[in-house]
Amino acid sequence: MPNIIFSGTRCTNVGALFDQWINFIGWMSEVAQHFWSQNCFLTQGFKYKHMKIKSVILLILIYFTGMSEESYSQEKLQFYDLTKAESYVINNKGTESPFTGKFTNYKGKGTYVCKKCGAALYYSSDKFESDCGWPSFDNEIKGAVIRIPDPDGMRTEIECANCGAHLGHVFTGEHLTAKNVRHCVNSVSLEFVPAQLEAGRYGTAIFAGGCFWGVDYYMKKAPGVISVTSGYTGGSVKNPTYQEVCTGNTGHAEAVKIVYDPQKTSYEKLFKLFLEIHNPTQVGGQGPDIGDQYRSEIFYLNEDQKKIAEDDLNILRTKGYKIATRVTKASEFYPAEAYHQDYYFKNGKTPYCHVYTKRF
Numbered sequence: 001m002p003n004i005i006f007s008g009t010r011c012t013n014v015g016a017l018f019d020q021w022i023n024f025i026g027w028m029s030e031v032a033q034h035f036w037s038q039n040c041f042l043t044q045g046f047k048y049k050h051m052k053i054k055s056v057i058l059l060i061l062i063y064f065t066g067m068s069e070e071s072y073s074q075e076k077l078q079f080y081d082l083t084k085a086e087s088y089v090i091n092n093k094g095t096e097s098p099f100t101g102k103f104t105n106y107k108g109k110g111t112y113v114c115k116k117c118g119a120a121l122y123y124s125s126d127k128f129e130s131d132c133g134w135p136s137f138d139n140e141i142k143g144a145v146i147r148i149p150d151p152d153g154m155r156t157e158i159e160c161a162n163c164g165a166h167l168g169h170v171f172t173g174e175h176l177t178a179k180n181v182r183h184c185v186n187s188v189s190l191e192f193v194p195a196q197l198e199a200g201r202y203g204t205a206i207f208a209g210g211c212f213w214g215v216d217y218y219m220k221k222a223p224g225v226i227s228v229t230s231g232y233t234g235g236s237v238k239n240p241t242y243q244e245v246c247t248g249n250t251g252h253a254e255a256v257k258i259v260y261d262p263q264k265t266s267y268e269k270l271f272k273l274f275l276e277i278h279n280p281t282q283v284g285g286q287g288p289d290i291g292d293q294y295r296s297e298i299f300y301l302n303e304d305q306k307k308i309a310e311d312d313l314n315i316l317r318t319k320g321y322k323i324a325t326r327v328t329k330a331s332e333f334y335p336a337e338a339y340h341q342d343y344y345f346k347n348g349k350t351p352y353c354h355v356y357t358k359r360f
Helices: 016-039 051-063 084-090 212-220 242-246 267-277 303-318 341-349
Strands: 039-041 046-049 111-114 120-123 146-148 156-159 166-170 179-185 190-193 205-209 225-233 251-260 296-300 326-329
Touching: 111 267, 120 190, 205 212, 205 267, 212 225, 212 251, 212 341, 251 267, 251 296, 267 303, 296 303, 303 326
Parallel strands: 296 326
Antiparallel strands: 039 046, 111 120, 111 190, 146 156, 156 166, 166 179, 205 251, 205 296, 225 251
């Protein structure tokens, strides 16, 4: 039999899966020809006669139906688009000004991931206050960070092991913690996920479809979703409050930021679900919630997400839907107040303006 290797139930390369399928079929064809010509097959000393081609087909079905559907759920994540300021630090190895980063004094519990590729880098439990002006960690997730001596030999740079994004520098001998190590990291190189993630890359999606309570409710129930954060995006006001967004003058939409495992789901699956849990044809609101902050809009993080969104919206258009959903490049996402997070789950209620409707 040919050397056919799958990583558990997951195959990370569709092309490789196809090649392995062809090799397997070729091998089974040879076996079938042997059956017909010899009318027998020897295995472990036993002689099986008159085996027919149906047996071969049955073996193929057993082999491949034994593979989980998860094998075909994998998504090859692309790097996320960066702003000019982000690229200056992440791609050009610049440094943000001290005490200006959003994560310098941030105390949320969860995992810090790479801004460029979504790889898990640091746990909040390893973050400490060093008063240096940048987020500090005394440990990294195993294998997530690589060290590279600076050309001047004075310092050691740290990069994301997955994509090479510049993170900052690492220092030893300062005796600030028991581990005697300080990863000095630019906030702009990081994103935060309110969950304990294993090593690896994770996908992010940002959707706005009416009151974020309802979108949060359905997205949290979707397989492969790790976390959902309700918040505001798409406007011009920094760090807006709920009251400010409700005026309709900030330009922000109520939205959710979803972090998902690309081994278990994909951006397209989540986007299609999004289009089926709200009304993508309603203009200026959702259900009884009226106002521009309740508009239907997706905020793409790279060109792949933009193409997926446009293609799926066009599918609905061909079905007769008059789509109102906007497709917009993502900008800063601001988490909403704590009482908005996990709203329906904390209150034991269900959405009043979101309901699942099959559209695909």
